[in-house]
Amino acid sequence: MKGINFGIIGCGRVAIRHIEAIQLASNAKLIAVCDGDKARAEEKSLLGNVPFYVDYHEMFKQHPEIQVVIILTPSGSHYEHAVDIISRYQKHLVIEKPFVMTIAEGLTLKLLADKASVKIFPVYQNRCNKAVQFVKNAINQGELGAVRVGTVRVRWCRPQRYYNLSPWRGTWAMDGGAMTNQGIHYIDLLRYICGEITRVHAKLATLGAEIEVEDTGVAIVEFASGAVGVIEIMTSARPDDFEASISAVCENGLAVISGIATNILQTFSPNPAKCQLESENFKDAYGFGHNKVIEEVANSILYDKQFLVEFDDGLQTIKLLHAIYRSDELGTWVEVNEAKDSKRLGVPDEALLQLYRTSTKEHETAL
Numbered sequence: 001m002k003g004i005n006f007g008i009i010g011c012g013r014v015a016i017r018h019i020e021a022i023q024l025a026s027n028a029k030l031i032a033v034c035d036g037d038k039a040r041a042e043e044k045s046l047l048g049n050v051p052f053y054v055d056y057h058e059m060f061k062q063h064p065e066i067q068v069v070i071i072l073t074p075s076g077s078h079y080e081h082a083v084d085i086i087s088r089y090q091k092h093l094v095i096e097k098p099f100v101m102t103i104a105e106g107l108t109l110k111l112l113a114d115k116a117s118v119k120i121f122p123v124y125q126n127r128c129n130k131a132v133q134f135v136k137n138a139i140n141q142g143e144l145g146a147v148r149v150g151t152v153r154v155r156w157c158r159p160q161r162y163y164n165l166s167p168w169r170g171t172w173a174m175d176g177g178a179m180t181n182q183g184i185h186y187i188d189l190l191r192y193i194c195g196e197i198t199r200v201h202a203k204l205a206t207l208g209a210e211i212e213v214e215d216t217g218v219a220i221v222e223f224a225s226g227a228v229g230v231i232e233i234m235t236s237a238r239p240d241d242f243e244a245s246i247s248a249v250c251e252n253g254l255a256v257i258s259g260i261a262t263n264i265l266q267t268f269s270p271n272p273a274k275c276q277l278e279s280e281n282f283k284d285a286y287g288f289g290h291n292k293v294i295e296e297v298a299n300s301i302l303y304d305k306q307f308l309v310e311f312d313d314g315l316q317t318i319k320l321l322h323a324i325y326r327s328d329e330l331g332t333w334v335e336v337n338e339a340k341d342s343k344r345l346g347v348p349d350e351a352l353l354q355l356y357r358t359s360t361k362e363h364e365t366a367l
């Protein structure tokens, strides 16, 4: 089978999952990796058995055969890096979560991508979990009946030393708090499994670390269907990660997916025998969903197939996220489809952005 050529920018913590996923896929090939930090780039190049670069312009010069770029840089840099790579090199992009920090960034990126005829693939890998797919199908096919209450709970532990790992962590401009960095997967699953959310009322707090963003948050939500729900997300649980779960109380029964990253089907009342069958063991919270993501990205390009998460679908989760922050800022219910950005999340900080910029001076002729 013809394979799609991938390059990676950003060789930090999550890069290994993408390298392994490309290695496992029959339709994908890793061509090169890049990180501004030479030691990290070198380490991941050894794992991937490919050349490394510290400057992505150089990587594209040496490897014009790269078709898809995976952006694994700090969240607040995704937009700048994406705009630069689309404008200069017209590559398809896989962008880690949150794929953009604001709704405004998402809308601009979409226009740019359409103009350049490239695709953008937002990463929400937990949608691929076996238990998630099973419950989603059970709801879609009517086995569980209408959802009445949908709940997500993320009770994780990220102590101060986690936020001290890099300057971008725990900042409004580059990261966002527990709702954005850790919670986004589960906020996304709530609307993926239980249906579209129309409005939210949220309260955020910073309780367990000295950071400017929230490490704790709760929200009540209303679904378009009339159902209601609860979001409880924190990185202030101590001393360990306890759970990331989602539950749907429905007309005909209860489904609960728990485990470290919604990987265990804990309860499926219409047929409890399904629980063992539809569960997976994860060695960490990243899970195995990236394998499917990479395979489907390659298929989408090879066969012009619809991707797992279409751009507008991915952006709807960003809209929901901003509605949660705005509700905390305003102290009121916020309609998700007002689609307004929070006054804190993703507001650019030039000094921080500068830390993660690749100089373009010597590459101006590429424009």
Ligand SMILES: NC(=O)c1ccc[n+]([C@@H]2O[C@H](COP(=O)([O-])OP(=O)(O)OC[C@H]3O[C@@H](n4cnc5c(N)ncnc54)[C@H](O)[C@@H]3O)[C@@H](O)[C@H]2O)c1
Residues within 6 Å of the ligand: 009, 010, 011, 012, 013, 014, 015, 034, 035, 036, 037, 040, 054, 056, 072, 073, 074, 075, 076, 077, 096, 097, 098, 123, 125, 166, 181, 285, 286, 355, 356, 357, 358
């Ligand atoms: N899907 C998931 O489950 C998941 C898990 C972890 C992280 N993430 C996301 O992945 C992204 C990266 O997270 P991480 O934990 O790997 O962060 P990290 O800080 O460990 O790695 C980021 C890397 O990007 C590099 N970088 C920054 N600017 C660069 C540039 N201009 N050129 C080349 N390299 C550059 C940095 O040197 C660093 O090594 C974040 O957006 C994060 O939210 C997703």
